[in-house]
Amino acid sequence: MNKSFKKIGVMTSGGDSPGMNAAIRAVVRTCAYHQVQCLGIYRGYQGLIEGDFKEMTPRSVNNIINKGGTVLKSARSQEFRTVEGRKKAYEQVKASGMEALVVIGGDGSFTGGMVFNEEFDFPVMGIPGTIDNDIYGTQFTLGYDTALNTVVDAIDKIRDTASSHNRLFFVEVMGRDVGHIALNAGIGAGAEEILIPEEDMGKDRLVESLKRSRKNGKSSSIVVIAEGDTTGENVFDLKDYVLQNMPEYEVRVSVLGHMQRGGTPSCFDRVLASRMGVKAVESLLEGKTNYMVGIQNNKMALCPLDKAVKGKTEIDTELLRVSDIVTI
Amino acid sequence: MNKSFKKIGVMTSGGDSPGMNAAIRAVVRTCAYHQVQCLGIYRGYQGLIEGDFKEMTPRSVNNIINKGGTVLKSARSQEFRTVEGRKKAYEQVKASGMEALVVIGGDGSFTGGMVFNEEFDFPVMGIPGTIDNDIYGTQFTLGYDTALNTVVDAIDKIRDTASSHNRLFFVEVMGRDVGHIALNAGIGAGAEEILIPEEDMGKDRLVESLKRSRKNGKSSSIVVIAEGDTTGENVFDLKDYVLQNMPEYEVRVSVLGHMQRGGTPSCFDRVLASRMGVKAVESLLEGKTNYMVGIQNNKMALCPLDKAVKGKTEIDTELLRVSDIVTI
C-alpha cells in the first residue's frame, strides 16, 4: 500500500441492489484492517453535498451482510449535477477530512464520481451495484445473481399452477435497456418464450411460436418479458394482442416490479461484494483512482470508470441458442 | 367404519392451491390404510365425464407432499354443468366401480359435487382447496397459509428497496370478492394501507392517509390492494390518481398474479391437508355424505356442503383494528 489515507468515504447511489450492504461492510472493515477511518455517506451524492456523514467501525456493520437494501440509503441528487452542488460536496469532503471515495452504484453514479474526480482531483473507486448486469468491465454486477433467483422462484410458483390446459402466463421482469435478467431467468425458469430489448421478436412471431409450442404438446406456456421489450407497448397490450389471436387461451399477467431489487443476497453476491469491497479500498491505497472494481474470469479486475460508463454489455448469443434448444 | 366401500375416487377441481397434492396423498393412503382402492380422477369433473381414471397406491403418491400444483391436474368443465354431462360421468363412475368421491376444490367444485350427489345419490365429500380462505365452515382453506407467506415474502423484498425517500409501492394481490389475503398479508408485511373489497376506502381517503403517513415520518409506504377492491378501476388507474395528488412521489406497481397459487406448501398447509384427507375418507367410511371437511378451533369438523357453498366468510374486524394500530 503506497498511499496513506486517513479517511475514506463510502456511499450507495442509484437504485438498490442486493449485496450493497455486504459491500459497505467489506469497505468499512478493509479500512479498519489498514487503520484507515471510514465515513459512511448517507443518501448518495445528496448526502455528500449535505455532509450527511457518520463514522463507521467494524462493529457498526455487524449483521448487515445478509440484508437487502442499503443501510446508507440512496437518493437521486439533481444538485450534484450542478457545479455549485459539487463544490458544496467538495467543501463537505474537505471539512470532514475524507481523502477518497468508494461509490457503490451503476452508470449514473459512476459518471458523478468521474466528474467529481476531474474537477477536484479527488480519488474515486466504483463498485458496480445494480441488478441489471449492464456495466461494462465486470462479468457480474452486485445483485444480479440474487435478482435471477427471485425471478426464477416467482416463475416456479407460477408454473406450479400451470396444471390446467390452455394457459399462458406473461411475466414482466426488469430490464429497460438490457435483457440479461429476462434471458437468464427465462432459461432458468424454463420459459417457453423470452422477449428482450436486444431482439425484436414481433407480436406475430410470438403468436406463431406459442402455437407451435402447443402443437409440440405443451399444455401451457410461460412468456418472460423484459420491461424494455418493444414487441408490445406494454405487457397488458401484448396480452390483449395474443388473446385476439389465440382466444381459446386464458392469459395471466404478473408484473414482478421492485421485489427484484430487494431480498437477502445470494451467497454469490455476498462473496462478490466482500471481494469487491476489499479490492476497492486496497486499490485506493495503492494509489489507483477513477476505476471500477469488476470480476473477470473469477478474479478481481479494475476497469477505468469512463470505459465502465461508456462500454456496452452484450447478450450472449450462446444463451439465446441454448434457450431455443432446451424449450423444444 | 360402518361402510365398506371398495373404491373411492379423488379429484382436484377449480384453481390450484398449495397443499392439494398433500391432500391427494392423504386420501390415497387413508384408503389403503382401510383396504379401500383409490382412483385418481384427472382434470376434475371433465375427467370424471371422460373416465380419465388411474388407480393410485401409497407408492404412487411418494414425494408429492411438498409439491405445489396438483398431480391430478385441474380443469373447468362446461359439460358437467349439463344433465347429459353428469349422466356420462355417472356411467363412467359405475363402470369403474367407484362408490364415493372426494372433491378437493372451492365453491364451484362443491356445487358440482352436491348436484351429482342429489341426482345419483352418490356419496361425496369435499376438502376446501383454495388460497382465498373464503369457504364457510372452515377457519382455514388449503393453500391460504402458503399464499400469505408468498405475498409477505414478495413485499419484504419490495420494502428492502424502500430506502429512498418519497416512494409508494402498490402491490396487487388475489381476492376478487374477499380481502383475507390482502388483510392478513398486509398486516404481516407491515403495509401502511390495505384495500379490500369489504371496505370501500375511496381514493381520496387513501391519498389523505398516505399524506398523514408521511407527516408521521414514514419516508415510503406500501399499499396492498386486493384484486376486487373497488377504490380504483384497477391498480394502474389508482396509481395514476394518487400520482396526480402526490406528484412528488415515485409510485411503483407489482402485480403478483398466479405466483400466489403455487409454491411449496407451508407446514401448516401440509398438516392441514393430511388431516383433512384422513378425515374425508374416514367420514365417507362412516356413512357420511355431502359434507365438507373443515378445521374449527384446531379440530377437524364437518360442514354440510350446501352451507359451505352458501355461507359467507367475514373479515375479522379485530384485524382491521390491529392493522390501523400497528402501522401508526
Add this chain to the structure above:
Amino acid sequence: MNKSFKKIGVMTSGGDSPGMNAAIRAVVRTCAYHQVQCLGIYRGYQGLIEGDFKEMTPRSVNNIINKGGTVLKSARSQEFRTVEGRKKAYEQVKASGMEALVVIGGDGSFTGGMVFNEEFDFPVMGIPGTIDNDIYGTQFTLGYDTALNTVVDAIDKIRDTASSHNRLFFVEVMGRDVGHIALNAGIGAGAEEILIPEEDMGKDRLVESLKRSRKNGKSSSIVVIAEGDTTGENVFDLKDYVLQNMPEYEVRVSVLGHMQRGGTPSCFDRVLASRMGVKAVESLLEGKTNYMVGIQNNKMALCPLDKAVKGKTEIDTELLRVSDIVTI
C-alpha cells in the same frame, strides 16, 4: 381503557423465537396509539436490573416486523432470581417512570414476571414467545409456525437426495420436553418415523418399523427425532444401533440446531405477534395484570400467568394417528 399508564416497558427474555420483533413493534405502536410512552428494556431481566432502557417510538421499530431474533436482545439473569436483584430492578423501574411491563418469552420468563408482580404489585403481561409451542393457555406460541417451516424446508432438501436406495436419514429437531415440532414438522415433511419425548417407541420397534417400511416398497426413510426423545442416548448412538441391525443401509444424520430459532417469521407468526402485542398493551390499560395473552379458536384470550406456567400442553393424539396413516 380504564387505566392511564404514562409509561410501559417491553422486554424479550429467554431463547429467541421468530416473531419477537413483530411483537415488540406491536407493543411500541399500541402504546403510541394510546398516547403511552414505551421503554425498550435490553437483555431481559438483566437489563431491568441494570436500567438498560431506551425510549421507543413508532419510528424506532420501522422495518423490524420481518426480522428474526430480537432487537432488544435477550439474556439469562441469575441476579433476578435473588431478592436483591429484583429490588434493584424495581428501583430502576421506579426511577424510569415505568408503570407496567410486557414480557415476551417462555415459562421461565413468565415465572420471573409473576414473582416481580407479587413482590412489588407491578402490572405484568406476558406474550408467549418460544418455538416449542409448549405454553398452556395458547394454541400457538410465537415462532412455532416459522420453526415448523424451517424444519420442513430442511427435510424437503434431504428428501430430494433420497433417490438412492437403502438410505436412512435421521434429523434431530428441537424439543427437549415436548414433541410438537417433531410431530407436526414430521407429518409436514412426510417423515416415516417420528420420535417424541411423549411416546417411548424403543429402539427395537424403530428398527422393526423401518424394516416394515422397506417391505412396503419405500427405498429410503426419514426419521425425525426430538432432542428430548429417550429412545437412544443421542441421535448418533441411535444411528449406530440401527446400523447394527440394518447393515445394508447408509444412515445420514442432520442436527438442525439453532437455525430453528431464527429466520424471517412466517405471515402467521407476524399476524399473531401483531395481535398479541395490541392485546397485551390494551389489557394492561384495561387494568388487567398477571396474565398471558394467548390465541384460542382464532381469538385473542387471556390466561393467568400461573396457569400458563404450570399447565402442560399435550400432544394431539389425532396427529399421531394421522402420521401413522399417511406414511403407510
Add this chain to the structure above:
Amino acid sequence: MNKSFKKIGVMTSGGDSPGMNAAIRAVVRTCAYHQVQCLGIYRGYQGLIEGDFKEMTPRSVNNIINKGGTVLKSARSQEFRTVEGRKKAYEQVKASGMEALVVIGGDGSFTGGMVFNEEFDFPVMGIPGTIDNDIYGTQFTLGYDTALNTVVDAIDKIRDTASSHNRLFFVEVMGRDVGHIALNAGIGAGAEEILIPEEDMGKDRLVESLKRSRKNGKSSSIVVIAEGDTTGENVFDLKDYVLQNMPEYEVRVSVLGHMQRGGTPSCFDRVLASRMGVKAVESLLEGKTNYMVGIQNNKMALCPLDKAVKGKTEIDTELLRVSDIVTI
C-alpha cells in the same frame, strides 16, 4: 455436427446435486433438437448393467428443471468395477442401440466412463454434477452454487439467534477433502472462523482467535467447519475442547448434512446445467469423446476426462485473505 448418432444415453451417478435434473432435461431436448433419440438410464452404472433404460422425449422432462435430486435416480455399482459387469453393460448398450453416453456425476463416475470408453471404444461425455466444486477443468460444478445458498441461509437463521452474549455456534458443512463450500459459504455468512481441510488451523489457534474476536467486541461467533477439517476429530470433540478453554461460553452445534445436496437449484445452476447439457450432446455429435464439459471464464469448455479426474482444484488464497479482512 459430423457424427450421426441415432441414440444417446444419459445417466446420473454418485451423490445427488441440485441441477442434475436440469442437465438431464437439456440433454434430452438437445438430442430431440438434433433428431437423436435419448435413453434415460436409471440408477447410474448399475442400471447400465441391468438395461434399466427408458426412452425420453422433450415432454418426459417437463417441469423438472426446478427439482432437486435426479429423476433418473442414482446408485453405486460394485459390479461395474468388474470386467464382467462392464461387459454386461456393453451388451445392454449394444442391444438398446445406444451409441454414446452422457454421464452426470463426479470423479468416480467419470473414472467409470473412461474405463468403459477404453474397453469398448464407446463415446462418453461427462457433466460435472457435485456440490463440492472439486472437479478440475471447470470453475463451477453443478449444485455448488445452490449448496452455498443452502448453507448461508441456514447460518443466517442461526445468526438471528445470536442476540445473547457469549454464544458460539459451530456449523459443520460438507467437504471431506476440499473446503470450497466452507470457505465461500463462510464468507457469505460472515462466519468469524472457517476451518477447511486445506489449512490446519489447530485447536489452540482457534481458541485464541475466538478470544480475540471477543476482545474486538463481538458478542457471539459462528465457526464453519468442513467435514474434512482435521482440527478436531469431529465437530462435537472440537466443541468440547473449546468449552474447556472458554467455559463462559455456550456452544451450540449444527450438522447440516444432506440438506446441502438437495433443494431447488439456483438460477445459476439451472442455466449452467442447460448450457452443459447442450454442449455435452453437441460435442458428442461433433465426434468428441472422453471429455468433460466445464465452464471457464463464463464460456463452455471441454476438459479431457482423465485430467478432470486427476487434477486438483485449489482453494483461492485471495478468498482466505478476504475472509480474514471482512471478519475483523
